[in-house]
Amino acid sequence: MHIGKKAGRRKKFTKLAKNFDLGDLIGVDHTRHGAVVIFTTAGKVLWSYKRSGGGALLDPAMAIVLPDGNVLVSDEYNDRVIVIDRRTKQIVWQYGHTGVPSGGKGYLDVPVGLELVPPHALIVTARVAQTGCEALGACPRGRP
Numbered sequence: 001m002h003i004g005k006k007a008g009r010r011k012k013f014t015k016l017a018k019n020f021d022l023g024d025l026i027g028v029d030h031t032r033h034g035a036v037v038i039f040t041t042a043g044k045v046l047w048s049y050k051r052s053g054g055g056a057l058l059d060p061a062m063a064i065v066l067p068d069g070n071v072l073v074s075d076e077y078n079d080r081v082i083v084i085d086r087r088t089k090q091i092v093w094q095y096g097h098t099g100v101p102s103g104g105k106g107y108l109d110v111p112v113g114l115e116l117v118p119p120h121a122l123i124v125t126a127r128v129a130q131t132g133c134e135a136l137g138a139c140p141r142g143r144p
Helices: none
Strands: 025-029 035-039 045-049 060-065 071-075 080-084 091-095 111-117 121-128 132-137
Touching: 025 060, 035 060, 035 071, 060 111, 071 111, 080 111
Parallel strands: none
Antiparallel strands: 025 035, 035 045, 060 071, 071 080, 080 091, 111 121, 121 132
16 A cells, blocks of 8 residues: 555645655665665656766765755765755755865765754754764754
């Protein structure tokens, strides 16, 4: 039984995420030239993001579909967390400086995980040399 089916049709839960059906999956290609893919449980690709140049991902670690339908990604070795507009496939928000690891304000150092905390907070877990991982609070008010 597929969660979200109703009378043989998938029910969209727009309060959870626009254009994202309950039961669809999101995954990352955790490689040097990584990608983010949204797909059905049957394996059909519904959306993907893979770029070269400034928008390229470098070992993305996690991805979450946001309530507005856009995608939040921890781009591990680019030392940033980004939001990708699913319609335009453009980066519309970024925290961290691409390819510049640091523990300073506005910077990240290998963000390996992320979690949204209502109402307007984002927790980023970053790898820290010799101590494992630490949780950092990182998000300007109201974004992502």
